[in-house]
Amino acid sequence: MFIYTHVPFCLSHCIYCDFYVQLEKYGGKTGFMDSLLNEFTQRLKMQQVIPAEGHHALDSLYVGGGTPSLLQASELRRLIQAVLKYTELTALSELTLEANPGAMKDSPERYLDIGFNRVSVGVQSFNNTELRRLSRIHRAEDAVVFIKNLKTAGFENISIDLMYGLPDQTLDSWRQTLEQTLKLDVSHVSMYGLKVEEGTPLERLVAMGAYPMPNEETHVAMYFEGITMLKSAGFEHYEFSNFARSGCVSRHNLNYWDNGEFLALGPSAHGYMNEVRYETVRDLAGWKTNPLAGTRHKCSPKEQLENALIFGLRKRKGVHITELEMRHQINFHERYGHILKKYEAENCFHLKDGYLRLNLSAIPVSNALLAEFLD
Numbered sequence: 001m002f003i004y005t006h007v008p009f010c011l012s013h014c015i016y017c018d019f020y021v022q023l024e025k026y027g028g029k030t031g032f033m034d035s036l037l038n039e040f041t042q043r044l045k046m047q048q049v050i051p052a053e054g055h056h057a058l059d060s061l062y063v064g065g066g067t068p069s070l071l072q073a074s075e076l077r078r079l080i081q082a083v084l085k086y087t088e089l090t091a092l093s094e095l096t097l098e099a100n101p102g103a104m105k106d107s108p109e110r111y112l113d114i115g116f117n118r119v120s121v122g123v124q125s126f127n128n129t130e131l132r133r134l135s136r137i138h139r140a141e142d143a144v145v146f147i148k149n150l151k152t153a154g155f156e157n158i159s160i161d162l163m164y165g166l167p168d169q170t171l172d173s174w175r176q177t178l179e180q181t182l183k184l185d186v187s188h189v190s191m192y193g194l195k196v197e198e199g200t201p202l203e204r205l206v207a208m209g210a211y212p213m214p215n216e217e218t219h220v221a222m223y224f225e226g227i228t229m230l231k232s233a234g235f236e237h238y239e240f241s242n243f244a245r246s247g248c249v250s251r252h253n254l255n256y257w258d259n260g261e262f263l264a265l266g267p268s269a270h271g272y273m274n275e276v277r278y279e280t281v282r283d284l285a286g287w288k289t290n291p292l293a294g295t296r297h298k299c300s301p302k303e304q305l306e307n308a309l310i311f312g313l314r315k316r317k318g319v320h321i322t323e324l325e326m327r328h329q330i331n332f333h334e335r336y337g338h339i340l341k342k343y344e345a346e347n348c349f350h351l352k353d354g355y356l357r358l359n360l361s362a363i364p365v366s367n368a369l370l371a372e373f374l375d
Contacts, residue, residue: 001056001087002255005036005079006266007068008284011103015135015205018197020268020282021066028284033075037082039265039280039291043273044086046292058087060094060262062252064120069099073110080115089115094251096120096159101138101146108153118157118250119150120190125163126180133167133211135201140180147184157248159188164222166194167211174222178229187248191226192241193219220364227360240314240363259304259311265291275299302375305330310370318350318357332356339372 009029010021022028061083063076080095096118097111104111111119125131126140138146143160150158160181164174181189196203196213205211214222227237235243242253255262264271267287269280280294281287299307305328312319321332333340340349340356348362348369358366 001058002060002252002260002262003058003062003083004252004262004264004269004271005061005063005068006264006269007032007063007065007071008267009065009070010067011070011100012135012137015201016194016197018200019066022284024070029071031288032284033071033078035288035291036079036265039287040079040082040263042292043263043265043271055086055088057090058083058093058095060096060252060255062094062096062098063116064096064098066098067100067103067122068097069104069111071105073106073114076111076116077114092251094118096250096252098122099146101142103137104146108150108155112154117155118159119155120159120161120188121147121150123147123160123162123181125166125169126177127169127173130166130169130173130177134163144180144184147186156187158186159190159250160184160186162189162191162226163194164191164226165214165219167206167213169214169222171218171221171225175225175229178226182229182233187245188250189230189235189243190241191223191230191243193223223364237316239316240366254315257311257315259308275304301328304328306374309336309373313356313358313370313373314366316357318355320354321351321356322354336373342372343369 006020008020008022009024011024013021013023061080063079068076076097095116097116098120100122108119121143123143124134124136126143128140131138131140147158147160162177162181194213196206202211206213230243231237235245236249237243238249239253239257242250244250259272261273262271263273264278264280267280267284268282271278276296276298278294278296280291286293305324308324308328309319312324324330325332340351343349343362346362347359348365350357350359358369362369
């Protein structure tokens with residue numbers, strides 16, 4: 001069983017972020033966990049997730065946000081205890097807490113003691129000028145100390161998020177961020193190209209010319225430089241933006257790219273259960289009043305097939321064609337062979353050992369390629 005929980009609280013709202021967040025200083029944390037546990041039990045009944053005859057194994061509990069490390073360990077223990085009433089821990093169970101440097105209410109040891117075995121740290125950059133431009137409230141040296149403290153506390157599985165394509169970022173400063181990342185010897189790295197989201201303060205600053213962005217050529221060069229440096233250091237490149245040491249591939253991430261089902265909780269959370277995609281309301285007060293409110297969408301067989309392809313082709317392993325054909329009752333080459341033929345000269349796709357995947361050189365134009373599979 002896979003569970004995602006959105007905790008919306010943050011100390012500040014970063015200028016590039018379009019996620020739903022609630023600033024901690026405005027309150028809202030009171031009663032949050034009660035509402036979250038109420039939603040959990042209601043969704044179990046509504047989705048008929050847990051069979052009466054026994055428990056499911058807990059594959060992954062991912063507590064994201066926002067900054068969920070602003071919740072005390074005692075509060076998060078209630079969530080873990082509630083989940084374990086209906087699921088069972090295994091040797092493979094992954095319990096992830098997202099955290100930001102300087103924004104952890106309790107000591108790392110407390111979160112380890114209550115059951116978390118993985119921490120995902122929002123670093124973004126190890127360059128202080130770049131961090132200020134993103135309106136991050138921590139410094140590069142804070143992130144270094146924070147990650148070292150996590151290790152000292154006993155966390156062995158630590159992931160960090162990085163961003164490239166930042167305002168005024170250069171290829172050299174990006175290399176320095178990657179070099180610092182490798183010095184810290186973490187087990188997982190997610191690196192994302194900065195996207196200027198509509199309606200964010202960053203969009204206005206870019207439009208004014210106040211925040212010069214790297215050109216497309218530099219943006220692509222940064223992506224491939226990240227791949228080169230991380231793979232050279234022994235990381236497996238298992239998804240477009242994700243890299244892992246041996247045995248540390250994120251189960252939460254893989255389930256998403258496998259188009260697997262997952263229960264999602266919290267305001268503005270997106271879930272997928274019983275072929276239904278749902279989103280809770282993007283409002284803390286409204287969600288507390290009715291946690292099951294929001295939108296629901298039954299996925300048609302065609303949509304399920306499209307999702308299996310466009311999500312699965314993000315994995316470096318790709319999509320197993322025979323399994324896809326059996327699950328969706330199609331002949332892949334009759335339905336999509338013209339797409340492979342169309343891009344044959346550009347060498348965008350690779351079919352080997354039953355797996356179809358995008359070649360590395362095609363990833364920068366993957367959005368257009370994946371859109372070909374949409375009806």
